[in-house]
Amino acid sequence: MVNETVQALTIAGTDSGGGAGVMADIKTMQERHVFSAAVVVAVTAQNTIGVQDFMAMPKKMIDEQFASIADDLKIRACKTGMLADVPTVEAVVKNLKKYDLGPLTVDPVMIAKGGARLLSEDAISTVREKLLPLADILTPNLPEAEELAGMKINDHDQMIQAAKKLQSMGVKNVLIKGGHQVESKESSDFILLENGNSFWVSSPRVDTKRTHGTGDTLSSCITAELAKGSDVETAIRTGKKYVQATIANGIQVGHGHGPLNHWAKIDKEGDD
Ligand SMILES: Nc1ncnc2c1ncn2[C@@H]1O[C@H](COP(=O)(O)OP(=O)(O)OP(=O)(O)O)[C@@H](O)[C@H]1O
């Protein structure tokens, strides 16, 4: 019998400009040789300059997309991205509990690079209380980690403290992204694993504003690697190498925060 193709799922919003959200997730998974399905929970009118408008999907359509996928596909790992508002978060949580979709990576997208809010303020506590306990890996950027952990993060020590706090909220593995520490020469992410081990992954900071969709690309690469059967640490190390390659080998699209080069290649998986 022919081996089943590895399948993963993104649960997120679309980006009409092609750089972030579902579009970045599908491109990333495709490049990592994983078949990508998608539950679209919101549609944005967006380009590299900003988010002009967005609309959350009717909840019935969210339920139907999950059911269609679960009836037919075999999803090995999944991730969430933009979740818009309280009813959307609740619909996603309900479906994640209903179906076996493999390990869950939660990218708690709150505010786009251009400043637009992609998760309503009142939904932050819903994410904290209802979604985080389902997460195998949580990948907040610094402002998102501050919001979820309820503390300021100004240095590496505080990144470590925040990761511990987030783990105590029920998340198994926490990855706090350092992309927003723009004054630093390195872009360093801190990882606290379920077994209590921790490590940093660092790469030289690329001086570019073409960083639209970095978080989506990292979390969807991790999801693709988990779907293939990688352990969490290897999946994260591969994700970091891949996102670095997509930033460092830029492409020219649009006039604002340009998208990443998802065609970029990495020579070796996992370890540096
Ligand atoms: N200029 C840069 N040079 C190198 N690595 C970067 C740069 N900016 C971000 N990164 C890396 O990209 C990944 C995503 O981090 P970031 O903090 O930008 O996430 P994010 O804000 O959620 O992204 P987005 O909202 O654009 O999807 C991390 O591994 C981070 O270290």
Ligand SMILES: Cc1ncc(COP(=O)(O)O)c(N)n1
């Ligand atoms: C649909 C969607 N999902 C996620 C992001 C975050 O990406 P960024 O912070 O680079 O704008 C986005 N802009 N749009």
